Amino acid sequence: MRLARFLLWFFRPLFWLLFPYRVTGREHIPTEDGGVPTVLCANHISDIDPVFLLICQKRHIYYMAKAELFKVGIASWFFGKKFGAFPVNRGAGDTGAIDTSVRLVKEGKLLGIFPEGTRSKDGRMGRAKSGAALIVSRTGAQVLPVGIHSKDQKVRLFHMTYIDIGEPIPFDQLHLDNTERPDLRYASRLIMGRIAELAGQGEGGETAPSE
Secondary structure (H helix, E strand, C coil): CHHHHHHHHHHHHHHHHHHCEEEEHHCCCCCCCCCCCEEEEEECCCCCHHHHHCCCCCEEEEEEEEHHCCCCHHHHHHHHHHCCCCCCCCCCCHHHHHHHHHHHHHHHCCCECCCCCCCCCCCCCCCCCCCHHHHHHHCCCCEEEEEEEHHHCCCCCCCCCEECCCCCHHHHHHCCCCCCCCHHHHHHHHHHHHHHHHHHHHHCCCCCCCC
């Protein structure tokens, strides 16, 4: 993934000028591959959220990406070979994408997931799909919750976006230790609750500091 990291480093100043961002909680991210198995879970308010998460810290993040992006050869090469993304057929119960996710986490890679499964059109958080909790249940990973928020929950040119990285949620707090019947619903609600707090969408929260 050297090309990916180089491109992110090279274009970071320009990206920040166009889409300024402020990050808190970088210290909560495991610093190297091969450590505590970790799944990063964030809300999804814009198409460039994956770039924000990649560019704001040093770890490479592996993402599921909609299968349509891989239908063109050069796009498949760029996103897959160079950025480590892999296709998922959304809404089709793609077991292959789940298996790939489990393998990456077990290898110590940092997997990034948007539990809602798609971008929010109005910035409000929706219900989580079960995929993130399922992957965590199969890997024993901790969950790293991240809240992405901005004024009016819309990412705009030259407007600040806030990326708040919370403390990891240990696996034993997620009620997933019963391998026969992991409580995916409880885990999903807990994960989304932590993300909502970080994104200012918890009880009494503000969506973003005023500018």
